Amino acid sequence: MTGRMYPDPERKRNRGYLDEDSSGLPPRDLQDRQQLRYELDLNSWNLRIWGVAASGFLTDSYNLFATNVILASLSFVYFPHERWCGLIINFFTLLGSVVGQLLFGYLADKYGRTRLYGIELVLVIVSTIGVATTSTGYGDISFLALFTFWRFVMGIGIGAEYPLSAVITSEWSSTSSRATMLSSVFLMQPVGQALAQLVGLFVLLGENRAHRLHELQCGIDTRNEEECKRIIDGIWRIVIGSGAVPAILAIIFRFFLYDCGLYTLEVKNKPGNAFRDTQRVYGAPGNENNSNGVPSSNGHTVQTIANGGGTLTLPASPPEPDEPATSLQFSMSDLYNFFIRDKNWYYLLGTSMTWFYLDVSFYGFSLDNRGTLSDLWATTDAVSITADLECWNTPGSAVPSWAAGSGLPTWQTDATKPCNTIYETLIEQTKQYLLTVSLASIAGSACFVVFANRIPRREWLTASFGVLTVLFLVTGGLYYGVAHTERSWGTVVCVAICHFMFNFGANTLTFIIPAEIFPTCYRCTCHGISAAAGKVGSIVAVLIVYGINAGYKSTTRQGLVFLLFATFMALGALYSWAYLPDVQRVVHDSTPDGELKRRLETKSLEELGGGYPGAVAEGQVFGVRNKWAVMRDKVRFRVGKGRKHSDGNEAVMEGAIGGQYPLRGGNANHFQRGGGVVNVVNGTIELPAR
Numbered sequence: 001m002t003g004r005m006y007p008d009p010e011r012k013r014n015r016g017y018l019d020e021d022s023s024g025l026p027p028r029d030l031q032d033r034q035q036l037r038y039e040l041d042l043n044s045w046n047l048r049i050w051g052v053a054a055s056g057f058l059t060d061s062y063n064l065f066a067t068n069v070i071l072a073s074l075s076f077v078y079f080p081h082e083r084w085c086g087l088i089i090n091f092f093t094l095l096g097s098v099v100g101q102l103l104f105g106y107l108a109d110k111y112g113r114t115r116l117y118g119i120e121l122v123l124v125i126v127s128t129i130g131v132a133t134t135s136t137g138y139g140d141i142s143f144l145a146l147f148t149f150w151r152f153v154m155g156i157g158i159g160a161e162y163p164l165s166a167v168i169t170s171e172w173s174s175t176s177s178r179a180t181m182l183s184s185v186f187l188m189q190p191v192g193q194a195l196a197q198l199v200g201l202f203v204l205l206g207e208n209r210a211h212r213l214h215e216l217q218c219g220i221d222t223r224n225e226e227e228c229k230r231i232i233d234g235i236w237r238i239v240i241g242s243g244a245v246p247a248i249l250a251i252i253f254r255f256f257l258y259d260c261g262l263y264t265l266e267v268k269n270k271p272g273n274a275f276r277d278t279q280r281v282y283g284a285p286g287n288e289n290n291s292n293g294v295p296s297s298n299g300h301t302v303q304t305i306a307n308g309g310g311t312l313t314l315p316a317s318p319p320e321p322d323e324p325a326t327s328l329q330f331s332m333s334d335l336y337n338f339f340i341r342d343k344n345w346y347y348l349l350g351t352s353m354t355w356f357y358l359d360v361s362f363y364g365f366s367l368d369n370r371g372t373l374s375d376l377w378a379t380t381d382a383v384s385i386t387a388d389l390e391c392w393n394t395p396g397s398a399v400p401s402w403a404a405g406s407g408l409p410t411w412q413t414d415a416t417k418p419c420n421t422i423y424e425t426l427i428e429q430t431k432q433y434l435l436t437v438s439l440a441s442i443a444g445s446a447c448f449v450v451f452a453n454r455i456p457r458r459e460w461l462t463a464s465f466g467v468l469t470v471l472f473l474v475t476g477g478l479y480y481g482v483a484h485t486e487r488s489w490g491t492v493v494c495v496a497i498c499h500f501m502f503n504f505g506a507n508t509l510t511f512i513i514p515a516e517i518f519p520t521c522y523r524c525t526c527h528g529i530s531a532a533a534g535k536v537g538s539i540v541a542v543l544i545v546y547g548i549n550a551g552y553k554s555t556t557r558q559g560l561v562f563l564l565f566a567t568f569m570a571l572g573a574l575y576s577w578a579y580l581p582d583v584q585r586v587v588h589d590s591t592p593d594g595e596l597k598r599r600l601e602t603k604s605l606e607e608l609g610g611g612y613p614g615a616v617a618e619g620q621v622f623g624v625r626n627k628w629a630v631m632r633d634k635v636r637f638r639v640g641k642g643r644k645h646s647d648g649n650e651a652v653m654e655g656a657i658g659g660q661y662p663l664r665g666g667n668a669n670h671f672q673r674g675g676g677v678v679n680v681v682n683g684t685i686e687l688p689a690r
Contacts, residue, residue: 014110014267016327016334016521020342020613022606024327025266032271036261036278037604041174043282045181049172052257053165053185055250056121060158061192063124063243067093068193068433069200070236072370072411076219076422077233078136078143080409085144087546092148094363094542096155097162097535104160105528109521110330113168113263118254120164121247123157132241159535162511163528170515170523171260172281175604179452182512187449190441190503197438200239201430207231208423219411219422223396232422257281262605266520267329329521338522344611346622348526350579351514354461355534357572358506361472361565363538364545365437365498371549373432374414375558376491381484382415382555391419416484440496444503456600457509458582464505465573469566471498476562483556506572510534516583519609578624581615583608 018024025033071086079085100120108116130150136143165185173181207213211231218228258281261274327334339345365372383389385403392399399418402408408415411422413429420428475494482490510530518526544564548557583603588596607614612622621630 014329014521015269016329016331017338017342017519018266018521018609019337020610020617022610029265029269029271032274033262033265033606036265036274037175037606039275039278039282039285040172040261041176041604042285043174043177045177045184046172046282048281049169049257050181050184052250052253053169054188055246055253056161057165057185058188058192058195059121059124059243059247059250060161061189062196062199062246063128063154063240064093064097064158065193066196066200066239066243068370069196069239069430072413072422072426072429073232073236074147075409075411077229077236080411081407083410083550084546086410087542088144089148089151090542091539092152093155093158094535094539096152097159098155098532098539100156100159101162101528101532101535102159103156103528105163105524105526105531106330108164108167108524108528109267112259112268113164113171113524114254114257114259116160117164117168117257118251120157120160121251121254123160124154125244125247125251127151127154127157128240128244128247132237159531162531163524166511166515166527167524168257168260170605171262171520175602176453178516178602178605179457179512180449182515183445183449183452183508186508186511187442187445189507190438190445194434194438194442196239196243197430197433199242200235200426203235203238204423204426204430207235214421214423217394217421219409219425220391220398220419221394221396222398228422262520338519338611342611342613344518346579346612347517347581348529350575351510351517351526351530352533353575354465354506354572354580355510355514355530356537357568357575358465358502358510359534359537360541360544360568361468362502362507362541364541364561364565365495370413370429372545372558372561373429373436374416375483376436376479376495377432377488378414378416378484379486379488380416383418385418389419436492436496437499440499441503444500444505445508447500447504448508453600453602456582456584457513458576458580458584461506461509461513461580462573462577464501464509465569465576468498468501468506469569469573471501472562472566472569476559476566479559479562480556483559506569506576513580513583516605517581517608517611519611520605574624578627579622581608581612581620581622 015024022030022033067086067090071089074089075082075086100123104116104120127150131147131154134143134147134150135141166182169181169185170178204213211227213228213231216224216228216231218224218232258277259268261278264270264274264277327337339348385399385408387393389399391397402418408418412418412420412425414420414425417424417428471494475491475498478494479491482488514527514530515523545561548561552560554560584600585603586598587601588598591597616622621627
């Protein structure tokens with residue numbers, strides 16, 4: 001037993017890719033893994049695991065999207081006429097997220113998930129304090145530079161949360177509850193968005209009661225400028241500082257979480273620790289027949305031992321056969337075998353590009369969209385800044401200086417209401433965000449949690465991208481027809497539906513699928529790369545929106561954004577259709593009436609870890625060309641172009657590819673095509689010479 005719990009130092013180096021058939025695991029470890037899966041699958045939705053992961057994800061979502069709350073306040077106090085400052089802040093926050101996702105994804109696979117879990121929250125807490133206490137040094141320190149630095153550090157912590165929370169939740173979940181658990185964690189993203197808005201609203205209302213903010217006419221009356229700046233400067237600091245509270249609570253719970261047994265067994269090669277930690281979280285599986293031990297699914301005896309006042313079950317130690325030679329994790333040979341030889345780069349391309357295209361549109365709509373929402377809600381054209389305005393002739397009015405050349409200040413995002421104070425502007429922005437974005441997003445995520453196991457997830461990802469493509473086209477066309485009129489509510493409704501579909505489909509699934517389809521040794525790394533690709537997409541989105549707003553002066557330029565983002569949604573549908581595997585299978589259960597009832601069954605992480613070769617062996621096809629060939633042949637088959645062999649058995653239609661229509665009694669990897677044979681080799685179609 002001691003040798004199993006504390007392996008020989010020669011074996012302490014991490015194991016890498018186990019091959020598509022898990023042949024890299026010795027028979028004993030393979031049986032232990034089956035036992036671990038059995039113990040995990042005895043459980044359902046786990047509140048402890050969910051609470052640990054969800055609390056961190058809520059914190060990070062709050063801090064990331066708090067930008068929408070604080071930028072108007074920052075602009076009012078520090079850069080009222082500089083429109084590029086918000087771009088710089090968002091750019092470096094997102095860039096920090098890219099760094100965090102790549103770095104912590106790799107480190108979590110190398111050193112363990114829970115060893116890193118909590119460090120990212122420390123970064124968030126420290127950077128939150130740094131942001132909230134940022135000030136201007138006398139003569140030599142730029143507020144914007146210091147603020148941006150701390151937001152970059154915060155971005156690293158925010159980015160690290162994605163692969164860590166997703167993979168820990170995935171590995172600790174039972175097979176049947178995995179999608180529900182992951183989507184429940186992701187639900188915290190829209191909840192965090194809404195929470196940031198609500199905290200900002202409550203702080204604003206509190207400051208108004210304490211300091212009569214509304215009566216001061218802040219932003220319009222220059223006589224109260226210094227007092228107004230002091231009050232508004234305190235508002236954004238409280239909003240940002242509040243983000244450290246859930247982070248502190250979340251980090252406490254993470255001290256009581258362990259690496260999942262699958263990681264400890266497969267990568268760290270410590271089976272004893274794997275069983276011990278699994279049973280610390282879920283308890284030992286019960287056994288009615290033997291109080292001193294439980295039978296293992298691998299046929300070995302499982303002994304019960306005392307440990308710290310409790311009992312834990314560990315596998316007995318029969319003689320162990322020689323282990324197969326395996327590559328070391330992150331060695332060049334292992335990376336080559338996994339990504340190149342076995343073509344799992346298909347999977348990584350699919351998860352990365354779908355997340356990239358999704359985030360181009362999602363963050364283009366959801367990050368720093370104060371001006372966009374104001375434009376969508378506007379029922380009239382922009383109002384000219386002239387002496388006819390009611391606020392022009394008020395004592396101490398700042399409006400004449402706007403007309404003199406500076407134009408509307410950057411905090412004033414509604415050009416149809418130039419006389420709004422900063423207080424009224426912030427109230428209006430919060431109302432528009434909650435009604436257009438937050439409520440729809442929360443509803444979409446909640447619906448996905450309910451339907452997570454009832455819909456084919458990979459197919460629904462493709463379909464949701466397609467639906468969003470249509471919605472963006474419709475929204476863009478409608479916008480051009482009703483913008484700045486009394487019917488502008490139609491565009492607002494369409495945008496809310498888009499946010500519902502984001503979270504009911506593609507936004508949630510791009511987070512879930514990378515946590516399912518990669519093997520344990522590279523699961524965090526690949527999830528981190530995929531998430532980083534998404535954040536690169538969000539950076540592209542921020543640059544696109546800023547460029548259109550700065551360089552395209554049409555009053556209906558927002559319609560161009562909708563139509564442009566529709567293109568990205570269509571590309572997302574293409575990549576999810578062509579490069580991602582099915583994570584579920586269709587099974588038919590017999591009913592008492594003798595009928596077959598169809599249902600979806602989720603594949604285990606171990607099965608999905610077989611990667612591309614395993615999916616091809618099941619008959620799945622990858623690549624645009626191959627997928628298109630299959631679709632074309634399905635159409636031909638349906639219009640009656642199938643043929644018969646001379647022995648009377650049904651053959652596939654001409655050109656059938658990829659195991660979709662195998663010959664009866666024949667080899668599913670060889671198909672007749674136009675006088676030759678189509679061979680499917682590692683998912684690549686080899687056509688006969690003509």
